[in-house]
Each structure stands twice: as C-alpha cells, then as structure tokens.
Amino acid sequence: MNSGRNSVLNAKPVAIMGGIRVVARIRPQQNSELEKDCIVSATGPDGDASSQPTVVRIPSFKNENEAFSFQFSSVYDQASTQQAIFDNEITPTIKHLFNGFDVTIFAYGVTGTGKTHTMRGGKSLAERGIIPRLLSSTYRRCRKIEKDSAGATSVGITLSYYEIYNDKVFDLLEAPEKRTMSGLHLRDNGGKTVVVGLTERPCKSLKEFEKIYDEANVNRSTSATKLNAHSSRSHAILCFKVTMTTGDDVRVSTASAIDLAGSEDNRRTDNGKERLVESASINKSLFVLAKCVEAISQNQARIPYRESKMTRILSLGQNNGLTVMILNLAPSRSYHLDTISSLNFANRTKKIEIRELENEPITKGCSRAVPTSTGASMHRQPLR
Ligand code: ADP
Ligand code: MG
Numbered sequence: 001m002n003s004g005r006n007s008v009l010n011a012k013p014v015a016i017m018g019g020i021r022v023v024a025r026i027r028p029q030q031n032s033e034l035e036k037d038c039i040v041s042a043t044g045p046d047g048d049a050s051s052q053p054t055v056v057r058i059p060s061f062k063n064e065n066e067a068f069s070f071q072f073s074s075v076y077d078q079a080s081t082q083q084a085i086f087d088n089e090i091t092p093t094i095k096h097l098f099n100g101f102d103v104t105i106f107a108y109g110v111t112g113t114g115k116t117h118t119m120r121g122g123k124s125l126a127e128r129g130i131i132p133r134l135l136s137s138t139y140r141r142c143r144k145i146e147k148d149s150a151g152a153t154s155v156g157i158t159l160s161y162y163e164i165y166n167d168k169v170f171d172l173l174e175a176p177e178k179r180t181m182s183g184l185h186l187r188d189n190g191g192k193t194v195v196v197g198l199t200e201r202p203c204k205s206l207k208e209f210e211k212i213y214d215e216a217n218v219n220r221s222t223s224a225t226k227l228n229a230h231s232s233r234s235h236a237i238l239c240f241k242v243t244m245t246t247g248d249d250v251r252v253s254t255a256s257a258i259d260l261a262g263s264e265d266n267r268r269t270d271n272g273k274e275r276l277v278e279s280a281s282i283n284k285s286l287f288v289l290a291k292c293v294e295a296i297s298q299n300q301a302r303i304p305y306r307e308s309k310m311t312r313i314l315s316l317g318q319n320n321g322l323t324v325m326i327l328n329l330a331p332s333r334s335y336h337l338d339t340i341s342s343l344n345f346a347n348r349t350k351k352i353e354i355r356e357l358e359n360e361p362i363t364k365g366c367s368r369a370v371p372t373s374t375g376a377s378m379h380r381q382p383l384r
Helices: 082-098 115-119 130-148 206-226 273-297 309-314 333-349
Strands: 015-019 021-026 041-043 055-059 067-071 074-076 103-109 153-165 168-171 186-189 192-195 235-246 249-259 322-329 353-357 374-377
Touching: 021 041, 021 082, 021 333, 041 074, 055 333, 067 333, 074 082, 082 103, 082 130, 082 235, 082 249, 082 322, 103 115, 103 333, 115 130, 115 249, 115 322, 130 153, 130 206, 130 235, 130 249, 153 206, 153 309, 186 309, 192 309, 273 309, 273 333, 322 333
Parallel strands: 021 074, 021 322, 103 249, 103 322, 192 374
Antiparallel strands: 015 353, 041 055, 055 067, 153 168, 153 235, 186 192, 235 249
8 A cells, every 4th residue: 555656646545344343341349339239240252251251241220130241342340450451452453553544442431430540541550541551552663663664764643632521622732721612613624524723742752742641631620620510521532643754655644542421321410500501412422422323333324423523523433443442331230220321332333334444645745634533633744
C-alpha cells in the first residue's frame, strides 16, 4: 500500500470487514460492598472455570434461580490487572495504527464500574490505565522505527483531548477561561466527523504527554465544577495522531480512547432539576448510541448518528477503524438492573461489522485536510 512513490493517486484504501471486539471487565468489590451481594461472575465457555473467561453470568432480576449468560471475546474478572488487559486487548491494535489504520477504544458502563480506572488508571506504574500505556508503547515504537530506518522515517505525534457535556464539545487542551459556553462545532469531512477548531498539540515524549494529560484532566474537573457537573456525566475523548514521514510519503492514522459518561438509567435515581437536564442529554446520547447499534445490527438503511454529537463523533461501524469496546461492570447487587441493561447493549454491539479503512498516504505539501475517525481537528500540523 505504501508504495514509497510521491503520489496519493495510486493508493486505494483497503477495506477489511471486521467486527467490534467487545470485552467485559468486572471490577473488584469495594470495601462498602458485601461479598454475599456479589452476583456477577466470569467463567470459561460451558461454565469451565479453568480456561480464559469469555462468559459473564448474572442472575435474572425477577427470579434469582435463573441465570443469564453473555458471551464476549474475553472477560476479565475481579482479579485482572491493568497490564493483562493492555497486553491482550490493546497491544495488538498498535501494529494496525502503524500500518495506517485508525483505532478506537471505548469504555462503556454505569458510573462507578471502573471506566476511568480502565482508561486513565492510577498514578503507580501497575495502576496506569490504557491511555498512558498506549502512549508509552506508541513512543517506544516510534523510536524503534526511526532507529531501524536510520532516520529515513520520522514519526510525529499530536494530541487532542475534549469532552462532550450536555451535547456540547469542549476542548480540554484549551484554558477553561478561553472556552465558550456554546462549545465547538462539528463538520463532516471526507466521510468522517471533525471538531472544528480543536487544539492539536505536538507531543514529543511520554513525559510531555503525561504533563499535558494531567493538566487537561484538571481542566476537565474545573469545567465540570463551573458547569456544576461531575466528570462521570461527560464523555472524554483523547485522540492522538501518528504521522509517519518517509521522504515525500506521509501517512497519518489516529487512535481515539474514549471514556464515556455513565450509562445508568437516571429515571431510577433521585435527580434534582439541574441534574435532570444533564441526565436527559447524557441519556439522550447513550440512548441514541443504543438506537444506532440497534439500527446497524438490523441492517437498517438509516443509522441515526446525527441525533447526538457523541454518536456523530463515535460513528460506530463507520470509518472508525479497528474498534475495541470495554464493557465495565460492577459485581454487586445494587447495580443489578443497570448491569443487565449494559450487558444487553454490549451483546448487540458485538454484532456490528465494521469497515477498516486504511488511511491513504498523502503527498508532502498537499493541502488536503486530513479528517480523523473520532473528531480530531481540521487544523493540520505542518508536515515535517
Ligand atoms: P467510572 O469511571 O466507571 O465511574 P471509576 O473508574 O471511577 O468508575 O471507578 C470507581 C471506583 O472503583 C474508583 O475508586 C476506582 O479506583 C475503583 N476501581 C474501579 N476499577 C477498579 C479495578 N479494576 N481495580 C481497583 N479499583 C478499581
Ligand atoms: Mg469515570
């Protein structure tokens, strides 16, 4: 595909049919949760407890003597580590990223089930989540490519980070005081959705990434406080673009890591008036996501992506490349109904077929905007 020639004209995108890889992760019980209330378990196929779990078991809400089983590509039990999930589920996607495909990883689940822990994680090396590990592996690979090519190929990384709150897009790499309350607009570009005017910051090392990411996460909570919200009620989207340059050949692909807002059914919680506005729009975007998944799985001609900004950006099954969904689950009874509803959603999602489009190489100096799968900026970094 990457012919080494100076033109994009010969390059045709390669379409490969694939599915969304859906994996479930059950978080450990917390101190406040009683062992006897643990109702969710991971088993191997046919209930075999010794093999790699692929099945989540949960009792029926109405009749606890009856159990439901949901099968996924992999299931991670309460004892699973950040490292194991990263090694098994994310490491294989990095190769695709450097082969010119986009990658989307998103965490779905009720608030308190471990989405942020899985994506961002804690400070210690062992507790680091998918996002810092992904960047760490990416930088390692960049250095290797540059070394192996004796400098003939250079690799640059740029970052974008934004949140969608109340169906508005806010740039987390911009100082909170610079943000307008109306947020940023979306635009379609070459079949992909882009966020207009989003910051794209070049980032040379893992250390630099960690600094930018930590500051942006403070921004996230600052804006959350200002808007009287909590981060569990916004969708956070981190995108990084990998630009590989060999002579005049330039290849760009994007990885997107998304920590979705909590999927709980707010009709069952005691929300005040303000919370209701938020809940309605969070519920709306997740509700639209469920409608999209339903429509795709039924092969409907019209998929209602445009009914919310999150679904427009995520555009499941459409040009978002290799896609991994992590379904975060709490093991305890207090989450019972929401857990069943999350499992049903994930069960439909795993049936979605996606087209992996290989990004076309572009010619240095070409002024074409490069759209990215999950809404990276219209602003191109100058190509080196
Ligand atoms: P969410 O983002 O889905 O609302 P969090 O990631 O904030 O959930 O997790 C809720 C709590 O559970 C946090 O205190 C978090 O540290 C803890 N937690 C979640 N998953 C794990 C895990 N796999 N191991 C240890 N603690 C976890
Ligand atoms: Mg969270």
